[in-house]
């Protein structure tokens with residue numbers, strides 16, 4: 001059964017050219033026509049969502065994701081086209097909207113639930129669950145103005161999530177709270193999915209979209225680019241972004257190197273480092289378990305015998321994860337002279353998700369540094385499975 005139907009949807013915003021802030025500007029402004037320009041935030045969007053389905057919406061900043069969600073929630077009116085919704089919507093768009101700073105946690109829950117059309121008896125029966133889900137048992141009768149912003153968001157999320165939703169609209173909500181709270185939210189959302197609640201989920205976190213969503217819609221500058229199987233849509237989004245990066249030559253991996261990040265006598269100089277994805281494209285974004293090639297370009301102004309090339313891998317926080325070099329792998333490089341390159345193939349990226357830093361170096365067997373690029377390159381890994389943590393460890397359960 002179709003519960004959301006979006007057809008030929010357009011949303012155009014009017015952006016005034018100038019703002020009249022003072023009485024003088026307002027009075028004199030009558031003489032001048034106040035111009036505005038129009039901005040097409042959504043352009044002919046068409047899709048349906050079935051009951052119990054989880055639809056992801058992804059795209060770059062400003063592509064129209066939130067505008068689309070707000071239009072489905074009837075917070076924004078379409079400029080043209082239709083949005084039909086069949087079921088009660090619980091929007092998690094601006095969490096805590098409507099919460100009163102002078103009310104206690106319990107009073108705010110009661111008010112919110114009443115607005116959501118939940119009966120008094122049901123509210124009272126859920127009150128304890130909501131407060132304990134938010135981990136705020138001790139603050140039940142504390143006024144909201146004495147809560148930290150994290151506590152407020154936890155309360156808002158817990159309230160919204162416990163109000164028997166039929167259709168959940170969520171905008172980046174999994175970014176709230178600490179890891180434990182996020183995990184609790186994921187568990188509840190999974191439970192809702194199993195119970196047939198329809199979910200529309202906007203996120204920049206492609207890993208969460210992969211985990212949750214059956215189908216995914218990709219927006220680009222207000223246009224509907226693709227709608228289909230989540231894995232395929234995310235892959236095409238990631239790799240199209242890689243192509244844009246390479247084409248514009250601004251790959252994240254090619255950072256400027258300051259002297260504190262680079263040292264050595266440059267007898268052999270590393271002139272460039274490139275990373276290639278499974279399609280052979282230059283890239284700084286990879287799926288976990290995909291292959292990756294690191295290509296080191298060098299130039300030796302004179303003949304240098306027996307050099308050693310190596311890499312070191314670090315987490316975003318700088319924890320050392322792995323290191324290897326040609327000496328360890330017993331690769332003998334008789335000598336280098338002039339320009340050349342050496343490749344390191346990683347058959348299967350074992351990291352599950354995150355941003356990683358890469359050091360690349362060339363030195364002698366005795367440890368004399370020719371050129372050391374310390375954490376000068378970085379790349380992102382996106383998850384392709386549901387295991388959690390930094391690394392994948394091959395394992396099997398037995399009973």
Ligand SMILES: Nc1ncnc2c1ncn2[C@@H]1O[C@H](COP(=O)(O)OP(=O)(O)OP(=O)(O)O)[C@@H](O)[C@H]1O
Pocket residue numbers: 013014015039041059060061062063064065066067068
């Ligand atoms: N009320 C408004 N008035 C004018 N322009 C708006 C308004 N709301 C959104 N826009 C514009 O519409 C475009 C789409 O915005 P929207 O917030 O939907 O994008 P988004 O994909 O959700 O972005 P992000 O990932 O950064 O949250 C943006 O260029 C934004 O500046």
